[in-house]
Amino acid sequence: PAGEIPEVGFSGGVPPIPGVIDEFCGYSGPGGSGGWAGVFAILGRAWDRLKGQWGIAIGFTVLMGLLSMCASVAGHVIPLLGGVVSWMMGVVLNLGATVFFLQLVRQGTPKIEHLFCGFKRFGAAVCISLWQTLYVGLWALPGIVLAGIGGVLMVVSATGGGSSAPEAGGVVLLFAGMVLGYVLGAYAFLRYSLAIYIYVDSPHLRARDAVRRSAEMMQGHKWRLLGLWVMSGLLGIVGVLACCVGLLFVGPWVSTAMAEFYADLVPRRDARSTTDEVLFANGSETIFQNHV
Numbered sequence: 051p052a053g054e055i056p057e058v059g060f061s062g063g064v065p066p067i068p069g070v071i072d073e074f075c076g077y078s079g080p081g082g083s084g085g086w087a088g089v090f091a092i093l094g095r096a097w098d099r100l101k102g103q104w105g106i107a108i109g110f111t112v113l114m115g116l117l118s119m120c121a122s123v124a125g126h127v128i129p130l131l132g133g134v135v136s137w138m139m140g141v142v143l144n145l146g147a148t149v150f151f152l153q154l155v156r157q158g159t160p161k162i163e164h165l166f167c168g169f170k171r172f173g174a175a176v177c178i179s180l181w182q183t184l185y186v187g188l189w190a191l192p193g194i195v196l197a198g199i200g201g202v203l204m205v206v207s208a209t210g211g212g213s214s215a216p217e218a219g220g221v222v223l224l225f226a227g228m229v230l231g232y233v234l235g236a237y238a239f240l241r242y243s244l245a246i247y248i249y250v251d252s253p254h255l256r257a258r259d260a261v262r263r264s265a266e267m268m269q270g271h272k273w274r275l276l277g278l279w280v281m282s283g284l285l286g287i288v289g290v291l292a293c294c295v296g297l298l299f300v301g302p303w304v305s306t307a308m309a310e311f312y313a314d315l316v317p318r319r320d321a322r323s324t325t326d327e328v329l330f331a332n333g334s335e336t337i338f339q340n341h342v
Contacts, residue, residue: 084316089277093281095307095310096309099154108301110302114165117139121139121140124136125137137179138176142175144175145167145175146165149168152250152251152313155309155313174253175246178246182242186238189238190235192234193229193234196223197228198227200221200223200225203220207220237272240272240275240276241265242261242265244264244267244315245257278307
């Protein structure tokens with residue numbers, strides 16, 4: 051049942067009553083601009099959302115970081131099994147963080163306990179992560195194969211003691227494969243990065259469908275998300291230079307900006323419609339429907 055995940059504005063895929071969040075979020079209706087907001091605009095909105103919420107946002111981020119650190123330590127202490135448990139813990143905490151920051155962006159009531167709500171949907175969170183990993187791996191496969199061929203050529207040349215040409219060719223193929231795999235993997239990661247947000251908004255979806263809808267929703271918006279990630283990285287560097295204290299503010303800011311990016315992609319809808327629809331930015335697919 052959808053009620054297991056706290057309401058974050060579009061609980062269970064059902065948009066809120068038209069006009070309820072207009073005053074608080076600045077939208078003309080549930081949803082955002084459909085992807086027109088730039089990177090700096092998104093960061094600015096995220097900063098504004100955090101006004102009056104910095105305390106709980108920092109506390110939430112610190113707690114999540116501590117739990118993730120504990121899981122990581124356990125992963126190193128316990129061979130193999132510990133690594134799997136650490137990964138699962140991270141996936142579940144990420145679902146809880148998604149709920150928290152969507153609550154914050156949509157002017158709801160973010161709570162520390164939202165961090166643990168992902169345990170109620172443990173299976174879905176893990177499946178979404180597995181599907182994302184599978185798709186990213188498939189996209190990166192050409193690069194992996196190319197790098198593998200290069201590695202084999204290098205080994206054969208080193209053991210055969212013949213001409214250096216195969217070894218040089220192997221180095222080139224290995225390097226080209228690594229670059230190609232990285233580029234394709236990053237592209238795929240951008241495509242499927244919104245799956246967890248889509249699932250939180252519509253928890254009746256299957257994990258694979260949430261991942262596929264992320265790919266459709268990200269059409270035409272990958273460069274914008276990449277720009278947001280680059281800016282987030284630069285902010286992280288600034289936070290480290292500020293004796294790492296700045297990270298206490300950069301962490302919540304970046305997480306809020308990511309939630310704001312997703313919320314902005316969901317376009318405005320006609321509040322007068324008797325069949326409430328939130329469409330993908332390209333207008334070709336329907337994400338959520340609530341027949342009144």
